[in-house]
Amino acid sequence: MIDYTEKIPNNVDLGRDRVLQRALEHWQPAYMNWWYDMGPSESHALEVYLRTATSVEPDGWAQFGYVRMPEYRWGIFLQPRDATRRVNFGVHQGQPAWQEVPGEYRSTLRRVIVTQGDTEPASVEQQRLLGMCCPSLYDLRNIFQVNVEEGRHLWAMVYLLHRYFGRDGREEAEALLERRSGDADNPRILGAFNEPTPDWLAFYMFTFFTDRDGKFQLCALAESGFDPLARTCRFMLTEEAHHMFVGETGISRILQRTCEVMKEHKVENASDVRALGVIDLPTMQKYLNFHFSVTIDLFGSDASSNAASYYTTGLKGRYEETKIEDDHVLQNAEYPVLEVSGSKVITRHVSALTALNERLRDDYITEIQGGVDRWNKIIEQAGISFRLTLPHKGFHRAIGNFAGHFISPEGEVLTKEAWENNRDRWMPSAADQKFVQSLMTGRVIEPGKFANWIAPPIRGVNRQPLNFEYVRFN
Ligand code: BYC
Numbered sequence: 001m002i003d004y005t006e007k008i009p010n011n012v013d014l015g016r017d018r019v020l021q022r023a024l025e026h027w028q029p030a031y032m033n034w035w036y037d038m039g040p041s042e043s044h045a046l047e048v049y050l051r052t053a054t055s056v057e058p059d060g061w062a063q064f065g066y067v068r069m070p071e072y073r074w075g076i077f078l079q080p081r082d083a084t085r086r087v088n089f090g091v092h093q094g095q096p097a098w099q100e101v102p103g104e105y106r107s108t109l110r111r112v113i114v115t116q117g118d119t120e121p122a123s124v125e126q127q128r129l130l131g132m133c134c135p136s137l138y139d140l141r142n143i144f145q146v147n148v149e150e151g152r153h154l155w156a157m158v159y160l161l162h163r164y165f166g167r168d169g170r171e172e173a174e175a176l177l178e179r180r181s182g183d184a185d186n187p188r189i190l191g192a193f194n195e196p197t198p199d200w201l202a203f204y205m206f207t208f209f210t211d212r213d214g215k216f217q218l219c220a221l222a223e224s225g226f227d228p229l230a231r232t233c234r235f236m237l238t239e240e241a242h243h244m245f246v247g248e249t250g251i252s253r254i255l256q257r258t259c260e261v262m263k264e265h266k267v268e269n270a271s272d273v274r275a276l277g278v279i280d281l282p283t284m285q286k287y288l289n290f291h292f293s294v295t296i297d298l299f300g301s302d303a304s305s306n307a308a309s310y311y312t313t314g315l316k317g318r319y320e321e322t323k324i325e326d327d328h329v330l331q332n333a334e335y336p337v338l339e340v341s342g343s344k345v346i347t348r349h350v351s352a353l354t355a356l357n358e359r360l361r362d363d364y365i366t367e368i369q370g371g372v373d374r375w376n377k378i379i380e381q382a383g384i385s386f387r388l389t390l391p392h393k394g395f396h397r398a399i400g401n402f403a404g405h406f407i408s409p410e411g412e413v414l415t416k417e418a419w420e421n422n423r424d425r426w427m428p429s430a431a432d433q434k435f436v437q438s439l440m441t442g443r444v445i446e447p448g449k450f451a452n453w454i455a456p457p458i459r460g461v462n463r464q465p466l467n468f469e470y471v472r473f474n
Contacts, residue, residue: 007028007073008024008073008074008075008076009052009053009054009055009073009075009076009077010075010076010077011055011056011076011077011078011080012076012077012078012159012163014076017163019162019163020159020162020163023162023170023173024162026170026174027158027162027170027173027174027177030174030177031074031151031154031155031158031177032070033177034121034177035069035070035151036070038121038124038125038128038180039069039070039124039128039147039151040069040124040127040128040130040131040143040144040147041128041129041131041132042131042132043069043131043144044068044069044070045068045474046068046069046144046471046472046473046474047066047067047068047471047472047474048066048067048068048069048141048144048145048470048471048472049064049065049066049141049461049462049464049468049469049470049471050064050065050066050067050069050072050141050144050145050148051063051064051145051242051462052064052065052067052072052073052075053075053077053152053239054073054075055077056077056078056079056080056235061077061235061238062462064461064462066472069144069147069148072148072151074148074151074152074155075152075155076155076156076159077156077232077235078228078231078232078234078235079230079231079232079234079235080231081227081231085097085227085230087225087314088223088225088317088321088322088328089223089225089311089314089317089318089321089328089329090225090311090312090313090314090328090329091312091313091314091329092225092313092314093314093328093329095225097225097226097227097230098225098226098227099227099228100164101164101165101226102226105226105313105315106165108309108310108313108315109226109229109315110161110165110168110169110172112221112310112315112316113157113160113161113165113172113229114157114161114172114175114176114189115189115190116157116217116218116221117153117154117157117158117161117172117173117176118176118179118188118189118190118193119188119189119190119193119214120150120151120153120154120157121150121151121154121176121177122179122181122188122190122193122194123146123150123181123193123197123206123210123211124147124150124151125180125181125182125188126181126182126193126195126196126197126206127143127146127147127197127203127206129198130143130197130199130200130203131143131144131443132443133199133200133440133441133442133443134200134443134444134445135200135440135444135450135451135453135454136444136445136449136450136451136454136456137444137445137446137447137468137469137470137471138450138456138457138460138461138466138468138470139200139250139454140443140445140470140471141461141470141471142246142461143203143246144471145242145246146207146242146243146246149239149242149243152239153236153239154176156232156235156236157176157232158173158176159232160228160229160232161173163228164228181193181194182194182195182196190298191294191297191298191398191399192210192213192294192295192297192298195294198433198437199433199436199437199440200250200440200454201254201279201283201284201287201436202287202291203247203250204246204247204250204251204254205247205251205287205288205290205291206247206291207243207244207246207247207250208244208247208248208250208251208291208371209247209291209292209295209368210291210294210295210298211240211243211244211247212244212247212295212364212367212368213295213298213299213364214240214243215237215240215241215244216299216319216360216363216364216367217298217360218233218236218237218240219233219237219319219320220316220317220318220319220321220360221233221316222234222237223316223317223318223321223322224314224315224316224317225314225315226314226315248371248374249457250454251284251375252374252375252378253454253455253456253457254278254279254284254453254454254455255281255284255375255378255379256378256455257278257452257453257454257455258273258278258279258280258281258284258453259378259379259381259382259384260382260455261273261276261277261278262278262382262384263382263383263384268384270282270283274435277439277452277453278439278452278453279436279439279453281379281384281386281388282386283428283432283435283436284388285388285389286425286426286427286428286429286432287428288372288388288390288391289391289395289396289409289426289427290396290427290428292368292390292391293391293395293396293397294396294398296361296364296365296393296397297397297398297399297400299357299358299360299361299364300357300399300400301357301399301400301401302337302338302339302355302357302358302400302401303337303350303354303355303358303401304354304356304357305354307353307354307355307356307357308351308353308354308356310356311330311353311356312329312353318356318359318360318363319359319360319363330351330352330353331353333351333352333353334349334350334351334352335349335350335351335352335355335356335358335359336348336349336350336355337349337350337355337358337401338393338394338401338402339401339402340394340401340402340405340407340413342413343413344413345392345394345407345411345413357400358400361393365390365393368390369390372388372389372390375388376388389409391409391426392407392408392409392410392411393411394407394411395407395408395409395411395426396426396427406418406419406420407419408422408426409426439451439452439453440453445471445473447467447468447469447470448465448466448467
C-alpha cells in the first residue's frame with residue numbers, strides 16, 4: 001500500500017482517513033496520467049524552481065526548490081478551523097457552520113464544487129503549449145508555478161468530493177479528469193475555459209482577468225456555511241494572488257517595452273510599432289476587450305434563481321459578506337441591473353437576491369478597473385496619449401441580459417451587421433493573432449535574457465537575481 005501521507009502534504013489527517021486513502025488510490029494515478037497527457041508539453045524532465053505548500057503556517061506555504069513537475073507534492077490544505085464559526089447569511093444565519101453536507105443541499109453543493117473544480121485542470125490544458133515559446137526562463141518558471149497550483153486547486157476540490165460526497169463524489173472526481181478544454185464532445189463546463197490560450201499575451205490577459213474571476217468566486221465560496229468548502233477556498237486564495245500578479249505584471253512589462261520602443265524610435269502608428277517587433281497598443285486593447293468580455297460571462301446571468309438559492313440556503317455568499325452591514329438575508333433589498341430595451345441600454349431595479357451574480361460581477365469590475373488604471377500610468381509616464389479602457393459590460397456577451405444583443409465597446413445597441421462589420425476593430429482578428437504569435441515562435445531560455453517584446457520584471461522570484469537559472473534543462 002502506498003503511503004500517501006509521505007507523498008501528499010496535508011492537514012486533513014490523511015494518514016488516519018481510510019475512506020479518503022482508498023478514493024485517492026484510484027484517483028491519484030488517473031491524475032498523474034492526466035498530467036502526463038495534458039500538463040505542460042515537453043516539461044516532465046525539467047527541473048523547475050517552484051514554490052510548494054507544505055503546511056498552512058506562514059513559513060510552510062511557500063517552500064522554494066528545484067522540482068520535476070511530475071514529482072511536485074500536490075497537497076491538501078484547509079485553513080485551520082474556527083470552532084465558533086457560524087453560517088453568516090441566508091435562512092440559516094446564526095447556526096453553527098456545517099461540518100458535514102446538509103442532506104437537502106447535497107446535489108447543489110456538489111454542482112458548485114464540480115464547477116469550481118472543472119476550471120482548474122481546464123486552465124492547465126489551455127496553457128499546455130505555451131512553454132514552447134516562453135519569453136524568458138523567469139516567465140517559464142512562472143507559468144509552471146501557475147500550472148502546478150491549478151493542479152493543486154483541482155486536488156482541493158477533489159478532496160471535498162471524496163471526503164463528503166461518497167460514490168457520487170468519486171464519479172464526479174473522475175469526470176473532472178475526463179472533460180477537455182475545447183473538446184466538442186466533452187468540453188469543460190464554463191465558456192471561457194473552452195477558449196484557446198494560444199500566445200503569451202492571451203496568457204497574461206487570462207491570468208489577470210480570468211484568474212481574478214477565480215478570486216471573486218473563491219471569496220464568495222469562502223463565505224459558505226459548509227465549513228470545509230470555506231476553509232479550502234480560503235487557502236486557495238493565498239496561491240491565487242500569485243497568478244494575478246503574473247498577469248498584471250506580464251501586461252505591464254509588455255506595455256513598458258512597447259512604450260520604450262515607441263519613444264526611442266518616435267513611432268506611433270501601429271504598423272510602424274509592429275515592424276519594430278513589439279505589440280502595438282491597439283492590439284493590447286483588442287485582447288483586453290476579448291478577455292474582459294468572456295470573463296464577465298463567468299459570473300452567470302444577471303438575474304439568476306440559482307444565485308438566489310445558493311445565497312438563501314447559505315452555500316455561497318457575497319464578496320466580503322461579513323464586512324457588509326445589512327441583514328444578510330436580502331428578502332426586501334433591490335439591486336440595479338442593465339438590460340436592452342429597444343435601441344437603448346436601461347437600468348432596472350430587481351430583487352437583490354436574484355441579482356447576486358451581477359453584484360459579484362460589479363465588485364470584480366471595480367477591482368479590474370484599478371489594474372487598468374495602473375497599466376495606463378505606464379503609458380502616461382512614457383508621454384503617450386493612448387489609454388486602455390474597459391469595454392461596456394454588454395459588449396460581446398454570451399450569458400445574461402446582453403446575450404443575443406450587439407453592443408459596441410461604448411455601450412451603443414447595434415444591429416448584428418453593424419457589429420460584425422466592426423468586429424476586427426474591437427477584438428483580435430486572425431491577422432492580429434498571427435502577428436502576436438509571430439513574435440513568439442521559439443523559447444528564450446538563456447538565463448537573464450528576455451524576448452524583445454517584453455521588458456524584464458523589476459525583481460526575480462524569491463529574491464533570486466533575474467539571471468537565475470529558474471528552469472534547468474539538463
Ligand atoms: N459558460 O443561473 P445562471 C477559477 C450556466 S474561475 C457556460 O446564470 P449560476 C479559475 C449555468 O451553469 C471561477 N455556462 O448561473 C480561473 C447554468 O447551467 P444549468 C470558477 C454557463 O448558476 C482561472 C445556466 O447557465 N468558479 O477558479 O447562477 C484559472 C444558468 O446560469 C456560464 C465558479 O464559477 C458560462 N460562462 O452561475 C483557474 C464558482 N454561466 O444549471 C481557475 C462555482 C452560467 O442551467 N460556480 N452558465 O445547467 C458558480 O457559482 C456558478 O455555477 C456560476 C454560474 C457563477 C458559474
